[in-house]
Amino acid sequence: MKILIIGGTRFLGRHLVESALNKNHEVTLFNRGRSNPDLYPDVEQIHGNRDGELDKLKERNWDAVIDTCGYYPRIVSALAEYLSDKVNHYTFISSISVYGDLSKLGVDEQSPVGTIGDITIEEITEESYGPLKALCEQAVEKKFPDKTFVIRPGLIVGPHDLSDRFAYWICRINRGGKVLVPEPRDYNVQYIDVRDLSDWTIRMVEDNRNGIFNGVGPDYRLTMQDFLNNCINTLKSDAELIWVEQDFLEENKVEAWTDLPIWIADKKYSGLMQVNCRKAFANGLTFRLFEDTVKDTLSWCRTRPNDYKWKAGLSSECEAELLDKWNSNK
Numbered sequence: 001m002k003i004l005i006i007g008g009t010r011f012l013g014r015h016l017v018e019s020a021l022n023k024n025h026e027v028t029l030f031n032r033g034r035s036n037p038d039l040y041p042d043v044e045q046i047h048g049n050r051d052g053e054l055d056k057l058k059e060r061n062w063d064a065v066i067d068t069c070g071y072y073p074r075i076v077s078a079l080a081e082y083l084s085d086k087v088n089h090y091t092f093i094s095s096i097s098v099y100g101d102l103s104k105l106g107v108d109e110q111s112p113v114g115t116i117g118d119i120t121i122e123e124i125t126e127e128s129y130g131p132l133k134a135l136c137e138q139a140v141e142k143k144f145p146d147k148t149f150v151i152r153p154g155l156i157v158g159p160h161d162l163s164d165r166f167a168y169w170i171c172r173i174n175r176g177g178k179v180l181v182p183e184p185r186d187y188n189v190q191y192i193d194v195r196d197l198s199d200w201t202i203r204m205v206e207d208n209r210n211g212i213f214n215g216v217g218p219d220y221r222l223t224m225q226d227f228l229n230n231c232i233n234t235l236k237s238d239a240e241l242i243w244v245e246q247d248f249l250e251e252n253k254v255e256a257w258t259d260l261p262i263w264i265a266d267k268k269y270s271g272l273m274q275v276n277c278r279k280a281f282a283n284g285l286t287f288r289l290f291e292d293t294v295k296d297t298l299s300w301c302r303t304r305p306n307d308y309k310w311k312a313g314l315s316s317e318c319e320a321e322l323l324d325k326w327n328s329n330k
Contacts, residue, residue: 001206002026002061004087006050006079007068008043009036011160012093015198016066017043023202030057051075054082064089064205072122073135080143089208090144091201094137094152096214096275097130103268108276109152109212113137137212149209151201154216154275155262158194158293159300165261166191168313170297173231176238180319180326182256182263183243185225189262190216190273193293200285214277217287224263234291235298244326252322254314261312 003020007013008029017040020027029040033047048056050069065087070076080090099107100114116131124132141148157166172179197215204213225241232239246265249256256265264272277285314322 001063002028003205004028004030004057004060004062004065004083005068006030006065006070008045009039011162012156012194012198013068014039014160015158015194016068016201019195019198019202023206025202028060028062050079054079057082057086060086062087064091066091066093066201066205067140068093070136070140071124071129071132073119073132073139074122076136077139077143080140084143089147089149089205089210090140091149091151091205092137092140093201094133094150095130096152096154096216096272098134098137098152099130099271102271105271105274106276107214107271109214109279146210148211149204150212151197151215152212153192153197154214154272155191156194156197157191157297159296161194161297162311163261164310164312165257167297167301168261168310169228170231170235170294171301172313173228173237173239174235174298177240178242178323179228179239180244180260180314180323181224181228181241182249182254182260182265183245185223185243187224187263188273189222189224189227190218190275191262192216193288196285196287200280203284209283213280213283213285214275215280215285216275216277217285218290219277219281219287227262230290231294234294242323242326244322248326248329252325254322258312259314259318 003025005013005016005027008017008031017027017029027043029043029045030048031045032049033045046056065083067076067079067090070092098113100112113134114131116128119135121128137150155165161167192215228241250265254260256263264270
């Protein structure tokens, strides 16, 4: 197949390229040429801004397009309109954040999506991100009826993940010692290895599939305690988990999702880690071993410079201070 990938040189995009190339597809990238421009010297790259420079795609045709970086409905609609007679199938990477009520557990593809008053807003905030993604989905489906494949991933992890949400725990557990972790320990954890998501996406594109699919795993219940203990066992670490109450963390202004990644304290988002993905499982979404994701993530982290500034997680100094305070309060 001839596949056009919008983006293609960062995290999910680069793994989609590799999955497509591994299946011997002909890949073209359309991006601004700013991120890792030398990454794929043997892959055709067309450099341009999707907002205003779509003419760079003129007189070309592809079997399918995969849009990894659509955030604003105006811009997504313009691309879909421009490609409507140039490609046969449109894949849009969305997000489980589209759902209007993530306090509910087990939201599925039929659950209502969020809405926003001003649909022309082009600013990403906690309130606008999900509704704008939902509007982007609708814009694509309008231009490609019955030819749109929408994936709503959850937390995407693995090599080249620049968010550090998953990597923080892997590297922290590997360092060992007393590790501050948030209660409740039976908190549900969902994630998907970027390579599993990419491979499944390409398979679905090959099959010309359409519809909306939640895309996250694993295909079994994984608690925070299981997640961390599995990390300890996989890495053969001497880490000791120190479980700390949520009230203490909030009193000390420890931010969920950023200071302590994966943990979500706000009950209005309690369903974010308990999304129903049975539809994707029934349509071929599979997962590699947990151990492989952990080891490969750690190996990638070791390639980064020693002075790398983490985007998520507690600093060693802050964690030590909190542990001392927690112990003195007990």
